[in-house]
Amino acid sequence: MDCDKVKELLPLYIDGGLSDDESKAVSEHLADCPQCMAEYEQLKNIAAACKDLGFPDPPSGYKQRMTAVVEEDAKKRRKGMFGAAAAVIAAALLIFISVSSIGDGNVAMDETASTAQYAGEIAESQPPQNQAASGSDVSTGDEWKAVSDAAGASAETPQSGYKADQSAPTEETTDTGEGTGQDLAIASADAQQRKIIKSAYLSLETENFDNTVNSIIGRATALGGYVSNSEYNNRSEGKRTAHIEVKVPQQSFEQYLSDMGGYGKVVEDRRSGQDVTAQYIDTETRLKMLRIKEQKLMDLLSKAETLQDMFTIQDQLTNTQIEIERLTGDLKRWDDMVDYSTAVIDIYEVAEIEPEPEDNPNIWKRIGKAFVDSINAIGRFFEGFIVFLFGAVPYLVLIGIVAWGVITFIKNRMRT
Amino acid sequence: MGGERVADFETLFDEYGDKVYGLAYRLMGNRDDAMDISQEVFVKIFRNLKAFKGQSTLATWVYRITYNTCMDELRRRKIKQVSIADKSDLADDNTPVEEIYEADERKEAVHNALYKLDDDQRAIIVMRDIQGLSYEEIAEVLQCPLGTVKSRLSRARLNLKEILKDYMELFNEAGV
Numbered sequence: 403m404d405c406d407k408v409k410e411l412l413p414l415y416i417d418g419g420l421s422d423d424e425s426k427a428v429s430e431h432l433a434d435c436p437q438c439m440a441e442y443e444q445l446k447n448i449a450a451a452c453k454d455l456g457f458p459d460p461p462s463g464y465k466q467r468m469t470a471v472v473e474e475d476a477k478k479r480r481k482g483m484f485g486a487a488a489a490v491i492a493a494a495l496l497i498f499i500s501v502s503s504i505g506d507g508n509v510a511m512d513e514t515a516s517t518a519q520y521a522g523e524i525a526e527s528q529p530p531q532n533q534a535a536s537g538s539d540v541s542t543g544d545e546w547k548a549v550s551d552a553a554g555a556s557a558e559t560p561q562s563g564y565k566a567d568q569s570a571p572t573e574e575t576t577d578t579g580e581g582t583g584q585d586l587a588i589a590s591a592d593a594q595q596r597k598i599i600k601s602a603y604l605s606l607e608t609e610n611f612d613n614t615v616n617s618i619i620g621r622a623t624a625l626g627g628y629v630s631n632s633e634y635n636n637r638s639e640g641k642r643t644a645h646i647e648v649k650v651p652q653q654s655f656e657q658y659l660s661d662m663g664g665y666g667k668v669v670e671d672r673r674s675g676q677d678v679t680a681q682y683i684d685t686e687t688r689l690k691m692l693r694i695k696e697q698k699l700m701d702l703l704s705k706a707e708t709l710q711d712m713f714t715i716q717d718q719l720t721n722t723q724i725e726i727e728r729l730t731g732d733l734k735r736w737d738d739m740v741d742y743s744t745a746v747i748d749i750y751e752v753a754e755i756e757p758e759p760e761d762n763p764n765i766w767k768r769i770g771k772a773f774v775d776s777i778n779a780i781g782r783f784f785e786g787f788i789v790f791l792f793g794a795v796p797y798l799v800l801i802g803i804v805a806w807g808v809i810t811f812i813k814n815r816m817r818t
Numbered sequence: 819m820g821g822e823r824v825a826d827f828e829t830l831f832d833e834y835g836d837k838v839y840g841l842a843y844r845l846m847g848n849r850d851d852a853m854d855i856s857q858e859v860f861v862k863i864f865r866n867l868k869a870f871k872g873q874s875t876l877a878t879w880v881y882r883i884t885y886n887t888c889m890d891e892l893r894r895r896k897i898k899q900v901s902i903a904d905k906s907d908l909a910d911d912n913t914p915v916e917e918i919y920e921a922d923e924r925k926e927a928v929h930n931a932l933y934k935l936d937d938d939q940r941a942i943i944v945m946r947d948i949q950g951l952s953y954e955e956i957a958e959v960l961q962c963p964l965g966t967v968k969s970r971l972s973r974a975r976l977n978l979k980e981i982l983k984d985y986m987e988l989f990n991e992a993g994v
Contacts, residue, residue: 410972413971413972413973413974413975413976414968414971414972416975417946417947419953419968419971419972443989444979444986444989445975445979447988447989448928448975448978448979448982448989449947449975451924451925451927451928451988451989452928452932452943452944452947452948453947453948453950454922454924454925455844455925455928455929455948456840456948457836457837457839457840457841457843457844457948457949458839458840458843458849459836460835460836460839460840460852460856461849461853464835464839464853464856465831465835467853467857468831468835468856468857468860469827469831471857471860471861472827472860472861472864475861475864475865476864479865
């Protein structure tokens with residue numbers, strides 16, 4: 403064994419850390435290598451000096467101080483446990499309150515979560531779901547009726563409808579202005595989450611009637627839409643009319659409407675977006691509760707002992723299921739209405755398109771109107787938000803208590 | 819030994835109190851730190867005593883807690899130093915070197931040399947040569963294989979000798 407190898411092994415040789423073979427080889431080498439022997443002595447002496455160093459005795463009062471520290475820590479931890487227990491109790495209380503309020507059919511808690519982002523709606527979304535759901539039915543129906551009324555009127559008496567349109571050009575323009583304001587308000591919300599039923603009413607004048615009708619239908623089909631209703635009136639050549647209702651996928655709707663200008667002169671353009679988000683969420687929540695109820699009833703049914711009990715439960719179950727179906731249908735219908743926007747288009751054949759009435763004088767009026775509408779929309783949003791904020795105060799207080807408990811608990815933990 | 823239960827503070831403290839302090843002192847290099855570390859260690863021990871199931875001996879468990887607490891603290895200080903200023907002379911100033919406490923010249927030389935070693939090398943010299951733990955016990959304290967203990971100890975001893983080469987006349991003859 404050479405010196406380098408031995409020097410490498412020496413540090414462990416001094417306290418028997420080598421294998422027997424290595425140890426023997428090193429011993430043999432040391433016997434006739436004074437240089438390595440000197441090295442060995444040094445290492446051994448340094449180790450011995452370390453051993454001499456030893457551990458110092460702790461200072462006086464060491465034990466008392468350690469005892470005090472450990473006892474204090476134990477006390478603090480008991481307090482920490484108390485904090486944790488308080489937090490758990492508070493959390494349980496919170497859950498209890500929220501669950502029981504959902505159970506009562508009051509969905510304030512769910513609403514809090516889901517409407518936080520569009521607080522503007524919360525003020526009006528509080529009535530019981532039944533009413534909210536049917537209320538929306540009514541309003542949807544109203545709107546449909548309004549649209550079809552307008553359409554029907556103009557279809558039956560195209561002349562008078564046309565005349566009325568013509569005679570009130572200012573009204574039209576204000577309509578358009580309102581549409582813009584609403585569009586702005588809608589666009590500012592989260593378009594992904596919101597359920598908005600979009601619809602539009604347009605009336606067109608054209609010299610080339612057949613072409614226009616074909617283009618309107620063809621374009622709708624190309625965009626993935628379809629014609630849901632159409633009527634033609636060919637009584638007098640040169641004054642034909644058509645009433646077409648088309649459904650267009652919502653994402654292509656704006657595109658579709660803006661294309662209309664190419665097919666004729668747009669004399670009327672009314673657009674509306676009905677926001678059913680609040681009703682939709684209400685219905686969803688109610689559906690969820692009903693499903694739970696259904697499950698519970700089924701559990702009960704399987705445990706029913708008397709025939710009388712069984713019938714009673716079964717009755718309940720049937721009612722629940724009917725209700726579930728109804729609400730599921732509502733949701734489905736809303737989904738469809740949201741996915742496919744409706745355009746109602748009246749087309750009038752004219753011999754010659756009248757020159758564009760001067761509408762520049764109105765532009766400032768329109769800008770002013772749009773501006774005021776936007777300000778109002780923002781105002782409404784904040785109003786709703788403040789109402790929501792105050793409404794949420796009781797929950798915030800509870801959450802605050804829980805958070806305080808948790809933080810105290812964590813702080814106690816961290817400190818040690 | 820094995821998983822004996824120590825019911826009360828008295829018994830455990832009488833057995834390990836001095837050793838925890840001594841180990842902390844040698845690892846940290848001064849009395850204030852040794853005191854702080856000891857406090858932390860005993861708090862940890864009594865918090866976790868119930869969880870101690872005797873996978874190792876109580877002794878190595880106590881030393882491991884002490885060792886880990888010291889290393890955590892040393893690491894924390896190093897990070898702090900780096901973030902406060904990366905002046906290397908400042909770092910040297912902060913190296914814990916005890917006030918002249920060792921009366922004997924040889925002891926003093928060794929004491930000072932120990933704090934020039936890396937923390938983990940110092941730890942292994944302290945446990946093996948000062949405290950006298952066996953290789954196996956050290957492996958348990960450090961939670962590493964026996965081979966690692968040996969190679970680290972070997973390197974630590976060579977480094978220590980290198981640091982002490984100016985004082986070699988003190989170590990050329992057999993101990994006092």
